[in-house]
Amino acid sequence: MSSETKQILTTDGIPLEVSLKKAERKNKIKAFLLVAPLLLFLIITYVFPIGDMLFRSVDDKMVTQMLPKTFKAMENWDGQELPDEKVFAAFHEDFIKLVEDKREGKLSTQLNYTKNGFKSIIKKLRRKSKSFEEGNYKEQIMSVHKRWADVEYWRAIQRRAPEFTGQKYLKGMDMYVNEEGKIVSVEEDRRIHRVLWLRTLEIAFFVTVFCFLMAYPIAHLLATLPMKYSNLLMICVLLPFWTSLLVRTASWMILLQQQGIVNDFFVGIGLVADDNRPEMMYNKTGSYVAMTQILLPFMVLPLYSVMKTISPSLMRAGKSLGGTPFVAFWKVYFPLTIPGIGAGCLLVFILAIGYYITPALVGGASGTLISNQIAFHMKSTLDWSFASAMGLMLLSGVLVIYWLYNKLVGIDNIKLG
Amino acid sequence: MALKKDFVKFDKVDKSYDGKVLVVKDLQLDIEEGEFVTMLGPSGSGKTTCLMMLAGFETPTNGEIYLDGKAISSIPPHKRGIGMVFQNYALFPHMTVYENLAFPLRVRKIPKDEADKKIDKALSMVSLQGFASRMPGQLSGGQQQRVAVARSLVFDPQLVLMDEPLGALDKNLRESMQYEIKHIHENIGVTVVYVTHDQSEALTMSNRIAVFNDGKVQQLSSPDELYEKPVNSFVAEFIGENNTFVGEVSDISGGKCKVKIANTDILANPISVKGKGEKTKISLRPERALINPSDKMDNIHSGKIEEVIYHGDHTRVRINLLGNNQFILKVPNSSANLDIKLGKDIKIGWNSEDARALDPS
Numbered sequence: 161m162s163s164e165t166k167q168i169l170t171t172d173g174i175p176l177e178v179s180l181k182k183a184e185r186k187n188k189i190k191a192f193l194l195v196a197p198l199l200l201f202l203i204i205t206y207v208f209p210i211g212d213m214l215f216r217s218v219d220d221k222m223v224t225q226m227l228p229k230t231f232k233a234m235e236n237w238d239g240q241e242l243p244d245e246k247v248f249a250a251f252h253e254d255f256i257k258l259v260e261d262k263r264e265g266k267l268s269t270q271l272n273y274t275k276n277g278f279k280s281i282i283k284k285l286r287r288k289s290k291s292f293e294e295g296n297y298k299e300q301i302m303s304v305h306k307r308w309a310d311v312e313y314w315r316a317i318q319r320r321a322p323e324f325t326g327q328k329y330l331k332g333m334d335m336y337v338n339e340e341g342k343i344v345s346v347e348e349d350r351r352i353h354r355v356l357w358l359r360t361l362e363i364a365f366f367v368t369v370f371c372f373l374m375a376y377p378i379a380h381l382l383a384t385l386p387m388k389y390s391n392l393l394m395i396c397v398l399l400p401f402w403t404s405l406l407v408r409t410a411s412w413m414i415l416l417q418q419q420g421i422v423n424d425f426f427v428g429i430g431l432v433a434d435d436n437r438p439e440m441m442y443n444k445t446g447s448y449v450a451m452t453q454i455l456l457p458f459m460v461l462p463l464y465s466v467m468k469t470i471s472p473s474l475m476r477a478g479k480s481l482g483g484t485p486f487v488a489f490w491k492v493y494f495p496l497t498i499p500g501i502g503a504g505c506l507l508v509f510i511l512a513i514g515y516y517i518t519p520a521l522v523g524g525a526s527g528t529l530i531s532n533q534i535a536f537h538m539k540s541t542l543d544w545s546f547a548s549a550m551g552l553m554l555l556s557g558v559l560v561i562y563w564l565y566n567k568l569v570g571i572d573n574i575k576l577g
Numbered sequence: 578m579a580l581k582k583d584f585v586k587f588d589k590v591d592k593s594y595d596g597k598v599l600v601v602k603d604l605q606l607d608i609e610e611g612e613f614v615t616m617l618g619p620s621g622s623g624k625t626t627c628l629m630m631l632a633g634f635e636t637p638t639n640g641e642i643y644l645d646g647k648a649i650s651s652i653p654p655h656k657r658g659i660g661m662v663f664q665n666y667a668l669f670p671h672m673t674v675y676e677n678l679a680f681p682l683r684v685r686k687i688p689k690d691e692a693d694k695k696i697d698k699a700l701s702m703v704s705l706q707g708f709a710s711r712m713p714g715q716l717s718g719g720q721q722q723r724v725a726v727a728r729s730l731v732f733d734p735q736l737v738l739m740d741e742p743l744g745a746l747d748k749n750l751r752e753s754m755q756y757e758i759k760h761i762h763e764n765i766g767v768t769v770v771y772v773t774h775d776q777s778e779a780l781t782m783s784n785r786i787a788v789f790n791d792g793k794v795q796q797l798s799s800p801d802e803l804y805e806k807p808v809n810s811f812v813a814e815f816i817g818e819n820n821t822f823v824g825e826v827s828d829i830s831g832g833k834c835k836v837k838i839a840n841t842d843i844l845a846n847p848i849s850v851k852g853k854g855e856k857t858k859i860s861l862r863p864e865r866a867l868i869n870p871s872d873k874m875d876n877i878h879s880g881k882i883e884e885v886i887y888h889g890d891h892t893r894v895r896i897n898l899l900g901n902n903q904f905i906l907k908v909p910n911s912s913a914n915l916d917i918k919l920g921k922d923i924k925i926g927w928n929s930e931d932a933r934a935l936d937p938s
Binding site: 471491 | 632634655657664671680681685729732
């Protein structure tokens with residue numbers, strides 16, 4: 161036999177390789193068409209919104225577009241002394257246009273985010289500007305209010321010149337760019353977000369720990385019980401899934417309130433005095449209890465599916481080789497459940513870190529999380545770009561955790577079933 | 578030191594899981610030190626339950642098990658010091674071969690250099706040197722099997738239990754592993770209790786075989802005795818191939834009995850029949866019945882050939898003989914036996930000694 165490779169031809173003379181590729185290409189196109197709807201759905205409902213969120217969180221075009229001439233004139237201003245007549249004239253021109261379009265209110269809101277005190281002086285300027293004479297706008301504007309003659313306010317306007325800004329992110333960390341352009345923290349008593357971030361991490365961490373401690377024995381029981389009992393137990397575990405989240409949270413409110421069932425029981429068995437009922441709701445305790453219960457199935461299920469695959473003969477082997485039941489568990493059984501522990505913990509932690517309804521209802525002031533703050537900015541202050549910025553910070557936090565997990569345990573080790 | 582006669586002793590052991598059915602009934606079994614004893618039986622016969630009681634994963638409902646003279650029912654499995662090979666090997670999948678073998682040594686706090694020597698020895702015993710750093714998942718079924726055997730022996734137990742260890746291997750590998758385990762047993766002289774439902778495996782490997790059925794030991798004897806001299810019809814039918822005739826004893830005298838089958842009397846060896854009129858089942862091994870019988874044989878009958886199956890070195894012939902159309906003959910393929918043709922009548926003979934008249938069930 162000769163060892164040289166001869167090109168194999170099909171019956172119609174086309175090389176077999178080409179012909180095979182052609183046949184495979186058809187299949188590939190078919191497969192792609194099958195997944196295309198899902199792909200499209202994912203792009204529309206997932207990639208676009210997140211992209212939009214990213215854009216919104218750094219977008220600062222509004223002021224740039226409202227004061228185009230002013231910013232053009234400010235390009236040569238060094239920011240040390242008050243700007244010269246040219247800047248004032250340009251600002252006046254931009255401002256008159258905004259007044260005509262009735263958009264000066266928006267400008268005042270936006271500038272007020274940057275520095276307090278713009279609202280009233282813009283209102284005043286609008287009234288006075290009707291009687292302005294042509295020329296020497298610097299004098300005229302400065303005479304409207306003494307703040308217009310303060311260089312700080314002009315610097316504040318200049319800071320809004322760029323089309324994109326990271327200041328929302330800084331605000332999310334309780335930091336801002338001060339007059340000198342340095343990034344500094346806000347005063348101690350005005351810091352709210354850092355506390356919330358830390359609390360979110362803390363609650364998510366402990367909820368994960370509690371879930372793990374409770375789910376491990378349950379999952380083990382589920383995996384080892386005979387079928388007829390384990391099915392019943394499985395239904396008990398899954399029952400919360402089939403109940404509305406709101407109903408479950410509301411039932412915790414009934415249980416945990418000061419005149420609630422749990423407190424009544426404690427008083428009944430004499431654990432606490434009737435006039436000294438502990439507050440178990442509208443604080444961290446409420447968040448811990450309700451979130452642990454609600455997220456428990458997410459820990460049980462991956463653990464169960466991993467434990468189900470561990471042959472009982474492994475524990476027996478461990479014991480027959482001389483390991484005490486504890487050694488057999490710790491050296492043999494436990495390491496084999498790590499993929500399930502990883503999956504469960506990651507799942508619960510990521511869900512807990514963005515939890516919203518439950519902490520909003522039972523968390524009170526000291527039990528709310530960062531997501532409640534995001535919702536507050538979405539609904540109440542309407543500062544969507546700030547909400548977007550915090551949302552993205554949360555998302556990148558989750559990605560960091562995911563990355564860390566991959567480094568420490570390895571994402572291939574994850575097993576959901 | 579003399580080998581102990583009753584190194585392992587099951588003393589009147591009963592076992593019931595649900596309190597209604599006894600899966601092991603009044604088991605009495607002595608195993609000698611250094612012996613290779615196989616528990617053989619169909620599934621559900623209680624053999625694995627016996628093994629699990631010996632290993633300590635089940636407790637006897639009644640009776641006591643003794644190991645080296647000590648009652649062990651109240652000793653937990655990890656203190657019994659019994660090596661065990663499981664059905665699906667039960668290697669720890671997250672540990673290397675080395676760590677698997679080191680596990681029993683580590684829990685016994687054996688110093689590392691001594692442990693390493695033992696591990697090397699155990700691995701060379703199953704000819705797996707150089708595999709120490711592999712994970713079990715990277716090994717073939719036969720290799721995993723050997724690691725499991727090595728692991729069960731590495732801490733020098735006096736007794737090793739094997740629960741159908743070769744069940745998952747293919748036929749060729751199974752056969753070579755049978756010899757390998759047999760040789761390991763011969764070399765190190767450890768006592769082995771082996772469970773299987775494969776009779777050829779049991780016949781190949783064991784010193785003695787305990788045939789289980791219905792929670793009882795039906796017969797405990799060496800492989801040849803078990804095959805040649807089954808004490809009841811269950812053992813006769815379970816071990817090897819068997820031709821049976823059902824009939825009634827018409828006469829019994831001088832170590833022989835006459836059994837009436839389809840209006841013909843045949844001579845048989847009375848094993849479990851005592852007197853006239855008893856029902857009996859006669860068991861005859863196919864290779865003990867010959868075609869072209871010599872005149873010395875005291876049973877000669879003729880039957881019609883119903884089926885001929887060629888098997889290479891021998892031919893299986895199915896004959897309708899005395900109303901039994903499932904009578905099997907194994908005829909060697911020699912030039913003298915070329916006239917075996919379908920539909921032909923043929924003379925068959927056997928010695929009455931080989932036709933064992935057993936219980937009728």
